[in-house]
Amino acid sequence: MAAGGVGGDRRVTRNAAVNAAATKSKAKKSDRQSHLNQQLVTLIETTISSAHSFLSHNDLHLLPSQTLALESLISSTSSSLQALAPRLPKLALHPPPRPPPRLPPPPPPRQCWFQRFLSATSEVDCDPRWNFSFRMSKSSFSLLLRLLSPIESSSSPSVAPDCALAAALFRLAHGASYKAVGRRFGIDSADACRSFYAVCKAINEKLGHLLELRSDIDRIVVGFGWISLPNCCGVLGLRRFGIAGEMLGKNGSLLVQALVDAEGRFLDVSAGWPSTVIPETILRQSKLYAEIEKSGELLKGPVYNLDDEKPIPQYLIGDSCFPLLPWLLTPYVKLKEEESSGFPERAFNSTHNRAMGLVNTAFCRLQARWKLLSKPWKEGCRDFFPFIVLTGCLLHNFLIKCSEKLEGEDREGEEEANCLSEEQKFPLYDGEIGDDRGKDIRDALAVHLSRLSFRR
Numbered sequence: 001m002a003a004g005g006v007g008g009d010r011r012v013t014r015n016a017a018v019n020a021a022a023t024k025s026k027a028k029k030s031d032r033q034s035h036l037n038q039q040l041v042t043l044i045e046t047t048i049s050s051a052h053s054f055l056s057h058n059d060l061h062l063l064p065s066q067t068l069a070l071e072s073l074i075s076s077t078s079s080s081l082q083a084l085a086p087r088l089p090k091l092a093l094h095p096p097p098r099p100p101p102r103l104p105p106p107p108p109p110r111q112c113w114f115q116r117f118l119s120a121t122s123e124v125d126c127d128p129r130w131n132f133s134f135r136m137s138k139s140s141f142s143l144l145l146r147l148l149s150p151i152e153s154s155s156s157p158s159v160a161p162d163c164a165l166a167a168a169l170f171r172l173a174h175g176a177s178y179k180a181v182g183r184r185f186g187i188d189s190a191d192a193c194r195s196f197y198a199v200c201k202a203i204n205e206k207l208g209h210l211l212e213l214r215s216d217i218d219r220i221v222v223g224f225g226w227i228s229l230p231n232c233c234g235v236l237g238l239r240r241f242g243i244a245g246e247m248l249g250k251n252g253s254l255l256v257q258a259l260v261d262a263e264g265r266f267l268d269v270s271a272g273w274p275s276t277v278i279p280e281t282i283l284r285q286s287k288l289y290a291e292i293e294k295s296g297e298l299l300k301g302p303v304y305n306l307d308d309e310k311p312i313p314q315y316l317i318g319d320s321c322f323p324l325l326p327w328l329l330t331p332y333v334k335l336k337e338e339e340s341s342g343f344p345e346r347a348f349n350s351t352h353n354r355a356m357g358l359v360n361t362a363f364c365r366l367q368a369r370w371k372l373l374s375k376p377w378k379e380g381c382r383d384f385f386p387f388i389v390l391t392g393c394l395l396h397n398f399l400i401k402c403s404e405k406l407e408g409e410d411r412e413g414e415e416e417a418n419c420l421s422e423e424q425k426f427p428l429y430d431g432e433i434g435d436d437r438g439k440d441i442r443d444a445l446a447v448h449l450s451r452l453s454f455r456r
Contacts, residue, residue, distance in 0.1 A: 047077075048074055048077060059113055060113070060116060060117060060120050060129070063132055064132060064133055064170070064173070064174050064176075065174065068174060068176060068180060071180060071183075111186075112184065112185055112186030113183070113184040113185070113186075114163060114166055114167075114184060114185045114186065115186070117129070117133070121138065125137075125138055125139060126138075133166075133169075133170060133173070134166060134169040134170060134173060135169065135172075135173045135369050135370070135399070135406075136169070136399055136402070136404055137402075137404060139402075140398075140399065140402045140404055141165070141166070141169075143402065144165065144398065145161060145162055145165055147206055147207065148161075148165065148199070148202040148203065148206055148207075149161055151164055151165065151198055151199060151202045152198060152201070152202065158187075158191070159185075159187055159191055159194075159195050163185050163186075163187070163195075164195035164198060164199055165199055166185065167181050167184075167185045167187070167192055167195050167196065167199075168195060168196045168198075168199035168200065169199075170184065170185075171192070171196055171372060172370045172371075172372050172373075172388075172391070172392065172395070173369065173370060173371060173372075174371050174372075175371040175372040175374070175375045178190075178192040178193045178196070179192075181196075197384075200387060200388060200391040203391050203394050203395065204387065204390055204391060204394065207394040207395075207397075207398055208394065210265075210394050210397040210398060210401065211266060211267055211268060211269070211393075211394070211397070212261075212265070212267060212397075213233070213234065213259065213267035213268050213298065214297075214298065217233060217301060217314075219261075220233055220234065220261045220262070220267065221233060221301070221314070223261055223262035223263060224261070224262050224355075226262065227262055227351075227354065227355065228351055228449060228452055229317065229351065229355060230304045230306070230312060230445075230448075231301075231303070231304035231312050231313065231314050231315065232314075232315060232316070232317060232355075233298075233299060233301075233314050233315065233316055234259040234260060234261060234267050234268070234316050234317070235259065235260050235261075235316065235317045235318075235355045235356060235358050235359050236257065236258070236259050236283075236288075236316050236317065236318040236319065236322065236328065236359070237257075237258060237260075237318075237319045237356060237359030237360070237363075238255055238256065238257050238258075238279055238282070238319065238321065238424070238426055239255070239256045239258065239359075239363040239424060240253040240254070240255060240275065240424055241253055241254045241255075241256060241373065241377060241385070241389070242254075242375070242376035242377065243376055243377045243378075243379060243382065244376040244377065244378050244379060245378070245379040247379045247382075248274050248275055248276060251275075252274070252275050252276070253275040254271070254272055254273065254274065254275070254377060254382070254385055255271075255272075255273040255274070255275055255277070255279075255282060256269065256270070256271040256272075256273075256363075256389055257269070257270040257271075257273070257279075257282050257283065257286060257288075258270075258359060258362070258363070258393070259288065259316065260358050260359050260362045261358075262358065263400060264358055264361055264362040264365065264400065265362075265396070265397045265400055266362060266393040266394075266396060266397055268286075268287075268288045269389065269390050269393050270282065270286040270287065270288065271385060271386035271389040271390065272382070272383075272385045272386035272389070278321075278427070279319070279321040279322055279426055279427075279429070280321075280322065280323055280429060280431060283322055283323075292327055299313070299314040299315065299316070299327050300314070301314045306444060306445075306448045307448065307451065308444075308447070308448075310444040310448075312441060312444065312445060313326070313327065313441070314327070315327045315328065315329055315441065316328050316329070317329055317352060317355045317356065318330045319356060319359075319426065320333060320426075320428050320429065321426035321427060321428060321429055322429055323429050323431055323433065324429075324433050324438040324439065324442065325433075325438050326435070326437040326438045326441060328438070329352070329438065329441065329442045329445065330352075330429070330442075331348070331349045331352045331353070332345040332348065332349055332442075332446075333428060343450050343453075344443070344446035344447045344449070344450040345446055346450075347446060347449040347450040347452075347453050348442065348445060348446035348449050348450075351449050360419075360424075362396070363419075364419035365396065365406055366392055366393065366396050367419060368406060368419065369392075369395075369396065369399075369406055370392040370395070370396075372388065372392075373388070373389065373392050
């Protein structure tokens with residue numbers, strides 16, 4: 001018994017020693033892990049601080065897309081670190097007392113980015129940074145500021161007019177959040193929001209005359225004459241704009257109906273239609289339709305006599321999703337695959353297709369220049385969508401009038417090219433034609449275009 005007792009005691013002692021060694025090993029491993037975690041947190045904090053410092057010293061030399069991307073990365077990394085920090089002590093059995101990591105704020109600049117931007121670009125009128133930041137040259141910005149003044153923003157009297165305009169253009173150009181805009185322009189998010197809508201309101205009120213269908217029809221007709229469409233007053237098409245959420249279904253969108261001229265200027269805009277509405281309904285409920293069909297205010301100019309003396313009244317070119325009307329000429333559509341179109345029909349469809357490209361190009365340039373319009377629209381902001389789209393279209397026309405080309409980051413050119421290659425198809429119109437006048441006018445124009453083809 002004594003021997004057995006001694007052997008048992010030895011085994012207990014040995015097991016206790018093994019357990020103690022294991023516990024000590026686990027403690028060391030845990031301490032080592034805790035130390036590594038703390039080193040990692042310190043390293044991340046240092047990296048964030050360095051990124052902030054880099055951004056504050058180089059924000060005038062970086063492209064806006066680069067600064068916005070870097071700010072987003074810094075913000076998401078900081079948020080993740082703050083969320084992880086309270087959990088770090090739990091990884092060690094006996095962690096040393098350590099307060100949660102505090103992220104060092106970036107050193108505050110003496111002036112906001114916009115003030116430093118103005119100082120840096122004051123001596124060069126053609127500094128490309130104006131185009132990168134605001135999608136227009138310094139001279140066009142100054143002209144726009146004069147045209148819009150005074151910008152009514154009584155809710156934000158502390159925001160200078162040039163700052164309000166620049167902040168609004170920056171948000172439109174880059175789709176930046178109000179918080180990101182406020183950081184650059186030394187204002188809070190609320191003032192950034194108020195300034196944005198004040199500028200958009202001023203643009204809608206004071207640049208509305210740039211939709212020239214009702215004021216400069218002669219120029220429009222001459223422009224289409226150069227592309228073999230005599231007496232044409234515009235090209236009518238549709239564009240889908242994304243909307244976030246399930247309000248309009250999984251692939252729902254907001255539709256914009258627009259009329260453009262031969263130079264790609266917007267002549268009429270009807271925006272904000274849900275994608276559940278068919279194109280014919282959009283057309284018939286638009287102000288454009290009312291002014292042509294009901295009040296007779298538009299397209300009442302002189303007729304154009306073709307070579308065979310057939311008169312062609314003023315008309316629009318329209319997509320195949322619209323009905324054929326005496327003033328809206330849509331393409332010939334084959335009813336059956338085995339039917340073959342004649343040469344006049346093919347000549348008309350070829351010219352029609354080139355004309356429809358004007359609408360697609362105008363929309364693509366609109367979205368490439370104003371990135372806010374290429375982002376999915378929030379459901380809660382849907383009521384503001386038509387207002388912002390019209391703002392973008394008026395600025396688009398203003399910049400064409402100023403002979404401003406779409407120049408900027410290389411990625412914008414790629415996005416425009418991708419947009420142009422992306423064809424947005426809408427269902428063919430399958431209703432009845434009210435009378436045969438539309439057919440007769442289209443047939444006469446088709447014969448005229450086929451003769452022009454032979455002469456070339």
